Amino acid sequence: MSRRLRKEFEGIELFAFDGDGVIYRGAELLPGAEEALTFLNNNFKVVIITNNSTTTTDARRLKLEKLGINLTNDQIISSASATATYLAKTRPQAKKIWVIGEQGLRYELAKKGFIILNEELGKLEPINTVQHSCDLVVVGMDRKLTYDRLAIGCRFIRQGAEYIATNVDQTFPIESGVLPGAGSMIAALSACVGKQPAIILGKPESLMYEQAMEETAISAEKSAFFGDRLETDILGANRSKMTSVLVYGGIASKEDLAKTDDPCMFPDIELQSLLDIFDHS
Numbered sequence: 001m002s003r004r005l006r007k008e009f010e011g012i013e014l015f016a017f018d019g020d021g022v023i024y025r026g027a028e029l030l031p032g033a034e035e036a037l038t039f040l041n042n043n044f045k046v047v048i049i050t051n052n053s054t055t056t057t058d059a060r061r062l063k064l065e066k067l068g069i070n071l072t073n074d075q076i077i078s079s080a081s082a083t084a085t086y087l088a089k090t091r092p093q094a095k096k097i098w099v100i101g102e103q104g105l106r107y108e109l110a111k112k113g114f115i116i117l118n119e120e121l122g123k124l125e126p127i128n129t130v131q132h133s134c135d136l137v138v139v140g141m142d143r144k145l146t147y148d149r150l151a152i153g154c155r156f157i158r159q160g161a162e163y164i165a166t167n168v169d170q171t172f173p174i175e176s177g178v179l180p181g182a183g184s185m186i187a188a189l190s191a192c193v194g195k196q197p198a199i200i201l202g203k204p205e206s207l208m209y210e211q212a213m214e215e216t217a218i219s220a221e222k223s224a225f226f227g228d229r230l231e232t233d234i235l236g237a238n239r240s241k242m243t244s245v246l247v248y249g250g251i252a253s254k255e256d257l258a259k260t261d262d263p264c265m266f267p268d269i270e271l272q273s274l275l276d277i278f279d280h281s
């Protein structure tokens with residue numbers, strides 16, 4: 001069957017997507033995702049942009065592959081890989097990083113050549129940080145967060161390390177409700193150091209959207225971003241001047257949109273599901 005895109009997507013060459021709530025929910029593929037992604041990937045540039053820093057790009061690619069969506073690692077940008085790419089480019093002098101975060105974040109940073117102090121120093125006592133140098137403290141969601149890990153991060157920042165955050169999502173939605181997100185770890189660290197992160201990579205900041213456009217060499221006028229959250233996905237896409245597309249079936253509902261009075265959170269296009277990227281006439 002030959003497929004045609006809806007008129008609104010004429011001229012779009014980069015199709016960028018949020019993962020959870022747009023393509024899948026947990027281990028389940030959402031309606032239209034496979035058809036849409038397969039068609040788009042055969043004809044245009046496709047990139048996934050996710051705020052989740054806990055898993056590696058490899059693991060996310062494999063998860064998508066199991067769901068029937070075949071992408072390459074360089075088509076997946078997570079706040080972990082984006083942070084590593086950004087720091088390697090903008091902080092060439094920085095070597096040593098203390099990580100408050102999970103394996104995905106540590107792996108992506110190590111891949112760019114950074115020394116992960118958590119591994120280097122073994123069981124460092126917070127009191128002993130003064131004997132060591134640290135260039136950056138990078139914070140993401142950490143489901144194994146301990147008092148010591150937080151305390152060491154706090155001390156390194158107070159000793160002069162730069163404070164970087166992958167993303168600031170306060171909560172992490174799961175099927176039965178919400179858990180603390182990276183923003184909750186950042187709130188704890190910020191309380192101790194008395195300041196906010198110098199840089200935040202994740203949506204709604206524009207850095208990840210810009211990385212996607214830069215890596216594909218496609219401008220914002222020819223780029224669209226599909227997301228399910230107004231305050232991250234849509235706000236970030238609008239800030240980045242991409243065409244913003246709200247897909248229902250995830251977080252935001254029509255009622256949420258009706259209640260919003262911030263024009264920066266209004267999507268350019270609304271879709272019931274990803275099947276609606278196609279012209280049904």
Ligand SMILES: [Mg+2]
Nearest residue numbers: 018020021228
């Ligand atoms: Mg989402």
